[in-house]
Amino acid sequence: MPPSKTPNAQDLASFGKLPLAVARNKGIWPQPRYQHVLVACARWEADSVVEWLTYHRSIGFDHVYLYCNDDEPAALYEAVLPFLQGASPFVTFHHYRFQGEQLQMYRHFLRHYAHETKWLMFLDLDEFVCLPGSDDIASVSARFGADHDAIYLNWCGYGHSGHSKRPSNGILRNYTKREIGASPFTKILAKTGAVSYRLSFDNPLVAIHHDLFALGAPLRACNMLGESMEGYYDNFPDNAWAFLNADNRRVRLVEAGYIAHFNIRSEQDFARRIERGCKGDFGAQTHWRDRNAEERQAYHNDTNAVTDPYLSVYWKSLVGQSNETTLIPGSIWPLLSVGKRATQSSTLHDGSRDEDACRAVSGRLTGRPQHHTALSDNPWWMVDLGALSHIHEIMIFNRLDGVMERLSSFRIEVSHDRFFWNTIIDRQNGRVFGGLDGTPFHWRDEAGVLGRFVRVTVPGIQVYLQTDQIEIYGRPFSLVEFEKQRAPNAVLT
Template sequence: MAKHKFSLVACARWEEAAILEWLDYHKSIGFDHVYLWSNDDDPATLREAVAPHLCGVDPFLTFNHWPARGKQGEIYERFVAEFAIETEWFCFLDIDEFLVLKGIDNIHRFMQPLENEFGCIYFNWLNYGPNGRPRREPGSVLLGHTRRSRSLDFHTKNIIRSSLVTIAEIRAGNLAGALAYFHFWHDYKLAGLRIGDAAGEEIIDYTVDFPRAAHAFCHRPGYQERMLQVAYCAHFQFKSEEDFLRRVRRGSNSGEEHWERMFLEGRHLALLAAHDEVEDTYLADYWAPRHRMLEVVRHAQLVAKQAGEL
């Protein structure tokens, strides 16, 4: 029997300022465990940032280090080979992505009516913007970024049943030119896989002639309105205007040259404006009291620790 039911898998580079909130949030909505790889040259800073989740007999976090840049696929394959057996379901999620389960805010209760019908659930991206910031500001992402795109993006993240996934099928799909599995599993020949959206409707042929079929699926009458009230993946892709160049300096993805060209040509401003279209405080309203409570608890723990060291 698996140790965990619902787990997240992530790799992080230059994310020490944001990682604790990301972990805290997903623990608050019921995830049982996180498998995290530091992709920094030196993992010490990230390890220190996540220390509250490394404590206890059964810590919330498994922490690993992968120093080679731009090897996300290899990191994910390592998870499948070594750790997937420990969890019934898993989701590959980036540190700028937060699963939003509207009105339920608990992955166990959310998945209860879906897990016997489907082996994988897709969550559309909903892009959040920089709230007009030219540069990043310290503090909470969820409390400080409340503007988003008007519409869901056809890109998705997903949660999948571990028993369906094999490295052999991942590699076969990659060799055949399949789209990235951490977005879509449709191109991978996983036996018995049935994919649904967050509202419980089966998704077929989503990646055919991509993005034509995906775009059509997401813009059917009523789909956007329904999903915005059910669940999605909040994507804080650019927390400021300078994030375009920050991605290039971070150097963890060969595709970052695209963002650099967009910035240098001035085309990034239209994208940021599109991500700042609508004010939406659902996440901020959910997170504010929990954020305050965590700050109080951790301050008390720090004071107690310091007193014990005197």
């Protein structure tokens, strides 16, 4: 729930001292609602916020406190609207109109919401928590939480991957180039009690999103290798670089878990960083404008040094789960049979045998028999694919309005010329299968079978052949490939 806008005198007296809910509860911290949350302020991020939210929910964060720092909140609010719905929304949304006051937004969170979570992390929308091998933030808190109050995750900068302008379809799938290893700045997964609201209020310039030791309270903190981080930010960044460059630590930290920082995503981003605004805590951003062509190229060289597809592969795998929702499986090969000429041994329907047979390759499923032979011995159906082809996959969609057992036995043959036939399927008394319901008969051959004509026959005396659809997938015949398969060591001239 959003914080009350009508505080009483006691609430105001506790400002700068305690989180509001703790003050109202006589100093006792309530039980948290969440285990791991993100706190983020966003400006000009409406095009990437959904990907960022979805990714972090997928690795186990159970809530996000999102502060919109745009001049007008409507665009970002609309983008995250699905995450704001329901009794337990994933996002708590606030508009904060004072540009660049990042630390004030963080303190607003600490004042009004810190009591709601056990662990928190301040994270920007160009940063993604990358946990190779686990993809689970709970594994980090479980591993280090017993002995530590905070876990520091180093940045690793990702480059523009050669993009002159930002791709329109997201970050993770499009950027696979990064620097060699970890860089000095960190973000922190911390127990809520380790991020003191009072000390942050009393020390307003301390960058609590990067370092908590600067608040002055006792702190047990480690990096993703379990090493103490006390003193890490002393004489920054010189001491940090020395630490990272020893013992192959830069590479080892990236292997253990890090913050993927997608800072400059295109050639246009140098100017975009300035156009977005450099007020408040973003005053240092002006250095991007001042870089000359040589300095920009050096930055690209550093941040595009190695290829790392881990996040891209993870995201594609996550999105690829959409295929599991498919009611009727498709094929990786083109559909060769739709709309092609067909014929059959006889018909019970109006029109010619050819007209009836072609209904089996119309491309439209109905659940009913779209073609139907007369009662006869060994009825057959045949399609002409129009050219010699590599046939890789065949699906037969049975009628679903009754007598499905009529297709318990059938034979499928392939021919180059309709005279010589090669049997590729000989099904005898197989189990009943469906079709439009998502359970068609399915045959697949990775190597492929060469042929132009495909014939389906139901063996038996005085039987019928009828289907809803017959789909044949494959690819055009390749003479070069055929010759290689026939004589792998031969040289074509």
